[in-house]
Amino acid sequence: MVVCHCKAVNAEFIRSLFAEKSFSVADVTEQCGAGGDCGRCLDAIECLLEQSPIDQGTQVAVVIS
Numbered sequence: 304m305v306v307c308h309c310k311a312v313n314a315e316f317i318r319s320l321f322a323e324k325s326f327s328v329a330d331v332t333e334q335c336g337a338g339g340d341c342g343r344c345l346d347a348i349e350c351l352l353e354q355s356p357i358d359q360g361t362q363v364a365v366v367i368s
């Protein structure tokens with residue numbers, strides 16, 4: 304599902320950012336531009352942040368191979 308139409312960024316990509324580390328919405332904008340144009344997707348990005356395991360205090364194991 305496309306979240307940011309201005310920058311063509313989908314929810315899966317934004318979720319992957321939130322899964323990597325404790326990103327803020329501003330961090331997402333800095334990383335991929337989502338939310339940095341018209342701003343209409345900022346609420347949707349905020350919702351994805353609230354759903355992220357890291358934001359909810361759950362520890363996530365990251366395996367780097």
Ligand code: FES
Nearest residue numbers: 307309340341344
């Ligand atoms: S829809 Fe995301 S900045 Fe416009």
